[in-house]
Amino acid sequence: MSTTVTFVDHSFLDRKARRSIRSHALKNGARLRALKRPPPRAATPDEDERTASHMDARQNSHDALPDLHSQPSSAFSTRPRFGPSMKPIVQVGGELASVSSPAAMTAQSRRIIRDFLCYCGDAAYAQGSYSKNRPDPNLSLWFQYMLIDEAFFHCFAALSEACMDYVTGKQNQSAEYRLHMVRAMRLINAKLSSTNAVTDTTMACVIALCLLSSVREQPLQTKIHFDGLCRMIELRGGMDKLANIPALIEKTRRIDIDLALQLGGATKLGGSAKTLDAIVPIFSSPAFEVRSPLINAVRNADPKVFAAAQDTMKVNRLFNSGVAAKKLGAHAFQDLITTTCYRLLEIRPIGASRRDMHPVANAVHLALISFMTTFLVQIGRQRRPRYELLARKFMKALDNPKFRATVDPATHLWLLVIAGVSVLNKDDRAWLQPRLSEATEQFGCTDWTFARRLLGKYPWIGDLHDQPASEIWAACFPSDMTNRAGL
Secondary structure, three states: OOOOOOOOOOOOOOHHHHHHHHHHHHHHHHHHHHOOOOOOOOOOHHHHHHHHHHHHHHHHHHOOOOOHHHOOOOOOOOOOOOOOOOOOOOOOOHHHOOOOOOOOOOHHHHHHHHHHHHHHHHHHOOOOHHHOOOOOHHHHHHHHHHHHOHHHHHHHHHHHHHHHHHHHOOOOOOHHHHHHHHHHHHHHHHHHOOOOOOOHHHHHHHHHHHHHHHHOOOHHHHHHHHHHHHHHHHHHOOHHHHOOOHHHHHHHHHHHHHHHHHHOOOOOOHHHOOOHHHHOOOOOOHHHOOOOHHHHHOOOOOHHHHHHHHHHHHHHHHHHHOHHHHOOOHHHHHHHHHHHHHHHHHHOOOOOOOOOOOHHHHHHHHHHHHHHHOOOOOOOOOOOOOOHHHHHHHHHHHOOHHHHHHOOHHHHHHHHHHHHHHOOOHHHHHHHHHHHHHHHHOOOOOOHHHHHHHHOOOOOOHHHHHHHHHHHHHHHOHHHHHHHHHO
16 A cells, blocks of 8 residues: 655645645545454463453452341341351452552452441441431541551551451461551551651551451450550540540440450440430430339349449330431430440449349349440351350359349349340350240240240340340240241
């Protein structure tokens, strides 16, 4: 094909020169469109096999990751169960591909952070209509910190991987996780030695370290980080100075409560918690009083436990009435749980001596604490209970001969069942079953429907407690459940 080259003098462009330029451009465009592209090369059998193997490996690597979005949603949906049978989501890391971060985000970090936000972020609150179609403001704040602060980015990446390792049962730490931790600690130490020692992002970094060591089941390490966090709060002027950052306040208080439950000590920040009347203005109204056999059981036993039982029954009424789903925002919902936990733990620390307490009041106090732990999100809860000290104390209280001689049968039944659905695990069924059988002998009936009506008069959330309680009942009384199935 012959090619014609035309030179144009740009120092003077008249009408004829412009026509020549346009004509030349059109001719070249026509020639390019006329050229045929080579046909796509067919993949060889070896390449097809390698591609298929790669896709299978990628699919298998994510089969262990559950999809929380497939879980049913209700005011108090059952805590998600993680397992390999759940379907994984299709896209991995795609949403974060265009996000700029203060440090380089590798493909592995991008995938793990996204998985953490999808799987664990949705489990942070009970799923209800009050949070439907509303992004969790706390989760969005952590994400913003990750995009603007390099130290928190490394903390968040390490926390994401630790949580996903806990969910999938992975034991070994990756090299990238260790790299994130080394960089995070170096940057945090630099912050603590500068004028940025008590900024919001620095406190967020320490909170992330507390959560990370908690996920790794290192409560003593968590306490070290938390003591440092409390010192930072003190330098800031107290919890009141953080009032405009509810995400930091909420996570700090939850760590405080979690440490008190695990180690058995006293809480540090209970005095800064909101009052129940400040959260729900009608809480102390006489019209809001709740009657329950539980209140009667401790009426003359211990005034503090009696008042706590009244408050817990009111909180229970709020959640069961649907008000929590319609009227309460996410922060108010969490404040109710946090304040109630503080109220119970301040009566007496779990690890303190209880010899001077009335035996029934002691058992009810531990039962109310155990009841409130069912509202606290714990990733991978199905593996084992985290509050072994509380479980041992509760079992000891229920075995006390003085308690067994003075407690009424209905309260005794509720105490045993709430222990089973909260802090006891499957290995404790051998301890629970004979005691549950003995308690039901007082009624002469092992029917679950009858037991469920009785339990509903005590602190009880149907959507949260019915399923695990029915499973315990079926394990203890299999003949009754078989007869019901036959009907």
